[in-house]
Amino acid sequence: MARRGGKKHRMVTLKIPGELYDTLAGLIQDTGFRSVTEFATYVLRDVAAGGKLDRKPPGLTEREVEAIRQRLRALGYIE
Numbered sequence: 001m002a003r004r005g006g007k008k009h010r011m012v013t014l015k016i017p018g019e020l021y022d023t024l025a026g027l028i029q030d031t032g033f034r035s036v037t038e039f040a041t042y043v044l045r046d047v048a049a050g051g052k053l054d055r056k057p058p059g060l061t062e063r064e065v066e067a068i069r070q071r072l073r074a075l076g077y078i079e
Helices: 018-027 036-048 062-074
Strands: 002-004 007-009
Antiparallel strands (some): 002 007
């Protein structure tokens, strides 16, 4: 288990369609995200925080972040 600030964080597997994974892999190229998992974790934290996550994603501009949100909305993953 990963440790952060002295707390244990349990890691689990989240299954998504392979086509979505491939799309996300293409979407994050040259953005600073090291993996689809890192990107998905960022997006899910953002959604869980009501879309108001203070931390800026690595290598993305606000315009790029909004474009990603629009794509996720169009796919039905966020409202």
